[in-house]
Amino acid sequence: xxxxxxxxxxxxxxxxxxxxISSNETEPAKQFLQQxxxxxxxxxxxxxxxxxxxxxxxxxxxxxxxxxxxxxxxQGFDQSQQIPEGTIEESLPDxxxxxxxxxxxxxxxDQGFYLSSSGFTHEAAEELSAMSGDIASLYSRxxxxxxxxxxxxxxxxxxxxxxxxxxxxxxxxxxxxxxFMLVLSGMPxxxxxxxxxxxxxxxxxxxxxxxxxxxxxx
Numbered sequence: 583x584x585x586x587x588x589x590x591x592x593x594x595x596x597x598x599x600x601x602x603i604s605s606n607e608t609e610p611a612k613q614f615l616q617q618x619x620x621x622x623x624x625x626x627x628x629x630x631x632x633x634x635x636x637x638x639x640x641x642x643x644x645x646x647x648x649x650x651x652x653x654x655x656x657q658g659f660d661q662s663q664q665i666p667e668g669t670i671e672e673s674l675p676d677x678x679x680x681x682x683x684x685x686x687x688x689x690x691x692d693q694g695f696y697l698s699s700s701g702f703t704h705e706a707a708e709e710l711s712a713m714s715g716d717i718a719s720l721y722s723r724x725x726x727x728x729x730x731x732x733x734x735x736x737x738x739x740x741x742x743x744x745x746x747x748x749x750x751x752x753x754x755x756x757x758x759x760x761x762f763m764l765v766l767s768g769m770p771x772x773x774x775x776x777x778x779x780x781x782x783x784x785x786x787x788x789x790x791x792x793x794x795x796x797x798x799x800x
Contacts, residue, residue, distance in 0.1 A: 589626075589627070590627045590659060591625065591627070591662045592624060592625060592626075592657070593618055593619070593663060593778060594615045594657070594781070595778070596772055596773045596777050597653070597773075598615050598650065598656060598657075599777055599778045600772055600777070600781075601655055602615050602616050602619070602785075603754075603756050603781055603784075604737075610639055611646050611655070614635060614636070614646050614650065615655060615656075616785055617635050618635075619781060619782045620786060621786070623663070623664050623665070624662050632647070665783060670697055670787065673783065675699065675700040676700070677776050677779050678698060678780070679700040680774065680776035681771050681772065681774075681777060681780070682701070682766040682767055682769075682770065683769040683771060684767050684768040686700065686701030686702055686766070686768065687701065687764070687766045687767070688700070688702055688707050688710060688765045689762055689763070689765075690711035690714045690715065690765065691762055692718040692760075692763065694711050694713075694714065694715025695711055696708065696710075696711035714752050714765055715763070717763065718754060720739075725737075737754045738751060738752060738754070748766075748768070750767055752764070753770070755781070757785060758790050759790075760788050
């Protein structure tokens with residue numbers, strides 16, 4: 583264990599949160615970070631916590647902890663942190679607006695229905711949600727060339743200006759077996775606590791942990 587992290591309350595960092603949702607592939611480090619976001623209050627960096635989280639993979643506990651700390655996928659707090667109160671509909675708009683350079687953002691499911699929006703009119707939110715569903719389907723059909731032949735790990739799509747800067751971006755968020763689409767106008771701002779809060783809320787609400795054995799037999 584990193585001695586500097588001891589006696590801290592831990593959550594994924596913004597980079598760790600993005601790693602959690604970047605694909606639907608499962609591996610131990612990702613499962614560990616995801617489990618940290620299935621509770622309403624931050625867990626303590628301690629042997630008891632790790633015994634619980636690594637109950638099905640205790641033989642690789644030290645390797646996983648070293649990996650996530652080396653990549654700075656964890657952040658520590660002196661005081662316990664709580665998940666934002668209220669329903670998704672109540673808590674997400676204030677969080678979403680912080681993720682866009684111009685305060686316009688929405689979250690939709692892969693069927694094209696939006697869960698929450700900030701800065702967009704109701705009509706625009708509905709149209710963008712339907713568009714995000716089409717993009718999710720498009721990406722699913724063409725993963726072979728994107729991830730295979732071209733070796734591009736990102737599944738995000740964007741409408742860009744002549745300088746190549748994003749005017750409107752669509753980011754897939756994988757929460758367990760579920761797929762959501764985050765739509766942002768302007769430049770994304772993922773490197774902040776608001777992004778971690780968004781991913782934490784979605785994991786607390788929707789994530790179902792599957793052990794490696796479960797994944798193999800599913």
